[in-house]
Amino acid sequence: MTGTHIQLDPQGRLRHFLTIEGLTHRHLTDILDTAESLRGVAERRVKKLPTLHGKTIVNLFFEASTRTRTTFELAAKRLSADVLTLNIATSSAVKGESLLDTLRNIEAMQCDMFVVRHQQSGAAEFMARHVKPHIAVLNAGDGRHAHPTQAMLDVFTIRRHKPDFPNLRVAIVGDILHSRVARSLIHALSILGTGDIRVIAPRTLLPAQVENLGVRVFHRMAEGLCDVDVVVMLRLQRERMEGALLPSEQEFFQQYGLTEERLALAHPDAIVMHPAPINRGVEIDSRVADGPHSVILEQVTNGIAVRMAIMSITLGHHARSAGEEA
Amino acid sequence: MQILIQGGRVIDPAHHVDQVADLFIAGGKIAGLGQSPAGFTPKQVIHAQGHIVCPGLIDLCARLREPGQEHKATIASETRAAAAGGITTLVCPPDTDPPIDEPAVIEWIRRRTKAAGQARVLTLGALTHRLRGERLAEMAALKEAGCIGVSDGGRPIANSRVLRRALEYAATFDLTVFLTPLDAELGHGLAHEGAVATRMGLPGIPAAAETGVIARDLELVRDLGVRVHFGRLSSARSVELIARARAEGLPVSADVSVHHLHLTEMDLVGFDSRCHVQPPLRGLRDKDALRAGLVSGALSAICSDHQPHESDAQQAPFGDTEPGISGLDTLLALSLRLVRDGLLPLTTVIERLTCGPAHILGRDLGHLGIGAMADVCVFDPEAEALLEPCNMRSRGQNSPFIGWALPGRVMHTFLEGRIVYQREG
Numbered sequence: 001m002t003g004t005h006i007q008l009d010p011q012g013r014l015r016h017f018l019t020i021e022g023l024t025h026r027h028l029t030d031i032l033d034t035a036e037s038l039r040g041v042a043e044r045r046v047k048k049l050p051t052l053h054g055k056t057i058v059n060l061f062f063e064a065s066t067r068t069r070t071t072f073e074l075a076a077k078r079l080s081a082d083v084l085t086l087n088i089a090t091s092s093a094v095k096g097e098s099l100l101d102t103l104r105n106i107e108a109m110q111c112d113m114f115v116v117r118h119q120q121s122g123a124a125e126f127m128a129r130h131v132k133p134h135i136a137v138l139n140a141g142d143g144r145h146a147h148p149t150q151a152m153l154d155v156f157t158i159r160r161h162k163p164d165f166p167n168l169r170v171a172i173v174g175d176i177l178h179s180r181v182a183r184s185l186i187h188a189l190s191i192l193g194t195g196d197i198r199v200i201a202p203r204t205l206l207p208a209q210v211e212n213l214g215v216r217v218f219h220r221m222a223e224g225l226c227d228v229d230v231v232v233m234l235r236l237q238r239e240r241m242e243g244a245l246l247p248s249e250q251e252f253f254q255q256y257g258l259t260e261e262r263l264a265l266a267h268p269d270a271i272v273m274h275p276a277p278i279n280r281g282v283e284i285d286s287r288v289a290d291g292p293h294s295v296i297l298e299q300v301t302n303g304i305a306v307r308m309a310i311m312s313i314t315l316g317h318h319a320r321s322a323g324e325e326a
Numbered sequence: 327m328q329i330l331i332q333g334g335r336v337i338d339p340a341h342h343v344d345q346v347a348d349l350f351i352a353g354g355k356i357a358g359l360g361q362s363p364a365g366f367t368p369k370q371v372i373h374a375q376g377h378i379v380c381p382g383l384i385d386l387c388a389r390l391r392e393p394g395q396e397h398k399a400t401i402a403s404e405t406r407a408a409a410a411g412g413i414t415t416l417v418c419p420p421d422t423d424p425p426i427d428e429p430a431v432i433e434w435i436r437r438r439t440k441a442a443g444q445a446r447v448l449t450l451g452a453l454t455h456r457l458r459g460e461r462l463a464e465m466a467a468l469k470e471a472g473c474i475g476v477s478d479g480g481r482p483i484a485n486s487r488v489l490r491r492a493l494e495y496a497a498t499f500d501l502t503v504f505l506t507p508l509d510a511e512l513g514h515g516l517a518h519e520g521a522v523a524t525r526m527g528l529p530g531i532p533a534a535a536e537t538g539v540i541a542r543d544l545e546l547v548r549d550l551g552v553r554v555h556f557g558r559l560s561s562a563r564s565v566e567l568i569a570r571a572r573a574e575g576l577p578v579s580a581d582v583s584v585h586h587l588h589l590t591e592m593d594l595v596g597f598d599s600r601c602h603v604q605p606p607l608r609g610l611r612d613k614d615a616l617r618a619g620l621v622s623g624a625l626s627a628i629c630s631d632h633q634p635h636e637s638d639a640q641q642a643p644f645g646d647t648e649p650g651i652s653g654l655d656t657l658l659a660l661s662l663r664l665v666r667d668g669l670l671p672l673t674t675v676i677e678r679l680t681c682g683p684a685h686i687l688g689r690d691l692g693h694l695g696i697g698a699m700a701d702v703c704v705f706d707p708e709a710e711a712l713l714e715p716c717n718m719r720s721r722g723q724n725s726p727f728i729g730w731a732l733p734g735r736v737m738h739t740f741l742e743g744r745i746v747y748q749r750e751g
Contacts (some may be wrong), residue, residue: 005596021525100641120643121516121527122597143645145527180527207524208532 006128014314016128016137019146020187032156034309051312052081056111059085062118068140072115075307121145136314144178151184153306157299161271162229169196171224174234174283175205181275190214200224204245225265233258233274236283249282259285271295327369328352334374339677340693351700354743374704380676381692382414382701384683386581388632394423399634399721405444407654407719409747412703412736416445420452421479427452427463429471444746450477450504453492459483466499474687477504484510497552504555509535516645518608522591531606533561540564544571555686556580560605562615569624579686582616583631584660585651599640599647600726617669627683630657634722652722659732666733700743709735
């Protein structure tokens with residue numbers, strides 16, 4: 001619904017990557033297949049492809065991030081692009097420069113792509129509406145709205161373990177209300193035809209009418225985790241206690257923390273995912289995070305290949321053919 | 327000066343008039359309807375055949391941005407826009423900078439308005455000092471200086487004890503209290519709490535942020551008997567609460583902004599910051615209930631909730647933009663669109679734009695009786711035009727209705743018998 005018109009060109013190809021909502025099954029499988037072909041690059045002696053040689057990519061981070069920023073940087077470098085990262089949370093925005101002025105200034109440096117993270121929902125779409133036509137905008141997280149590259153790396157990881165989406169049961173657990181990861185993942189899973197998408201959380205951490213997104217709502221882990229193939233745990237921010245959304249971390253862990261006992265309710269082959277960074281002992285027990293079901297570190301690795309795929313596709317070079325050349 | 331407005335369809339809801347007739351103006355007052363008063367020799371004749379002649383519109387909520395935000399608009403620029411929109415009376419809430427909490431500000435606004443000479447500007451004084459919701463403002467002095475009521479100025483008073491005392495004190499001086507019903511804490515958010523806000527990841531404002539406050543305030547009114555007007559309702563349930571209270575005879579009234587009669591949460595899709603308003607645009611059911619509330623009379627007035635902005639104010643991600651729509655240019659047209667779409671009778675719409683708000687203000691305005699102030703709007707109901715920034719008169723061009731085909735074209739506006747606007751060409 002949101003953003004479809006602006007992130008696609010008249011032929012329906014991705015020119016920006018702002019949200020999963022409104023994309024087709026074909027868009028998603030293209031990205032996943034491309035990422036699959038790029039995954040091998042990291043294992044080579046020379047971890048580089050010439051795909052984006054001569055292109056300049058600017059990471060604009062208005063909000064702190066380590067993992068997302070570094071994987072975007074690495075993805076760009078492995079495609080031979082020049083990368084510049086600006087942590088605007090600590091620079092000009094503080095001096096009162098408007099987002100549009102920041103945008104115009106960096107645009108004047110002749111770049112080809114912006115990777116944007118911003119605390120306001122809709123910020124990436126706002127930038128996409130205002131950049132020059134040759135510049136692509138990738139959303140690296142906007143407010144509570146979307147984190148589409150994270151969703152793509154999540155479904156990429158799921159597909160490597162459990163490719164049969166129609167027969168898949170996925171549970172997303174925790175702070176759905178504030179989570180752009182959850183929103184984007186729900187859309188991606190829906191588009192891929194996932195049979196059963198569940199959210200598990202107390203009512204204070206669920207947005208209004210969340211079931212309209214196509215999920216089943218559970219308030220108890222014992223019911224929600226039953227027979228699921230994938231458990232996605234979300235990070236719980238400490239400030240939720242101050243907002244009177246939860247009484248304490250302890251009670252949250254007691255009710256919604258993922259422990260080995262609870263995981264036993266899921267399918268015996270279930271995988272456990274988390275967008276990281278994890279809060280051990282708050283949303284997930286260390287034995288589960290580090291245990292045999294966990295694919296959390298694999299998600300990080302996959303994040304690079306998926307972001308390489310999205311960068312190549314939006315900049316108009318089909319990475320699969322570039323990969324064959326190399 | 328004597329003026330004859332000839333051959334128009336005169337609609338004066340206060341006197342149940344709807345007929346083709348001549349309207350006679352003399353000495354700034356209405357001198358006659360239908361029959362020429364004795365010795366009337368018009369200096370000017372306005373040919374109004376095919377046009378509607380009605381009282382000048384009264385807008386219960388218009389931010390003129392002066393004093394304090396002259397980079398957005400001025401009293402001169404906005405009263406000019408009002409005149410071009412057929413509006414002759416504007417009510418200015420007290421959230422100027424400095425706020426209207428001392429007589430000097432009222433006096434200053436009066437002088438600026440007089441210098442502009444385009445519309446009547448009535449001021450609402452602050453209920454509390456600096457609108458902070460802590461200490462009472464000097465309401466008696468504000469009344470003596472000419473304010474027509476007192477208000478929270480869009481910043482609801484969170485402290486119930488302060489509010490109750492403010493209501494009591496206002497009632498002491500027979501002042502109507504204009505409240506903005508929104509819970510200070512629950513009202514934190516950017517969009518109506520519901521499926522659309524959930525999808526867009528915008529923090530939600532539940533309808534209870536409005537209804538909860540109205541319910542409490544109605545109980546205070548019941549205890550104190552003070553006159554309260556609720557400005558800019560947004561939800562279906564609020565209309566119900568007000569309708570019931572009025573049926574019980576409580577001295578309360580309410581208005582609705584014209585944009586809430588046309589837009590819903592769906593208009594936010596695509597993060598359209600021009601639809602960023604407070605209270606938020608709600609669901610389809612709410613919009614329908616607000617329209618029905620106008621028909622039933624639960625809602626007594628339609629206002630523009632005019633909030634002009636410079637273009638930079640809305641050039642940012644949704645949550646970083648300033649809320650509000652520039653509405654003076656479109657108040658009449660959007661109201662007429664409800665008539666064109668068969669939702670409301672023309673006379674009802676005109677009533678809610680003229681004597682409805684006049685009654686709330688307790689002023690002898692908004693009608694065309696003999697001896698009344700000759701505030702008159704003459705418009706062509708058949709004309710239709712696309713709204714474009716270049717034909718907006720307000721300094722603020724922040725309108726989500728740009729590109730809409732809007733009915734109604736104001737031909738002449740009279741303020742106290744003087745032409746303040748006439749359409750050229």
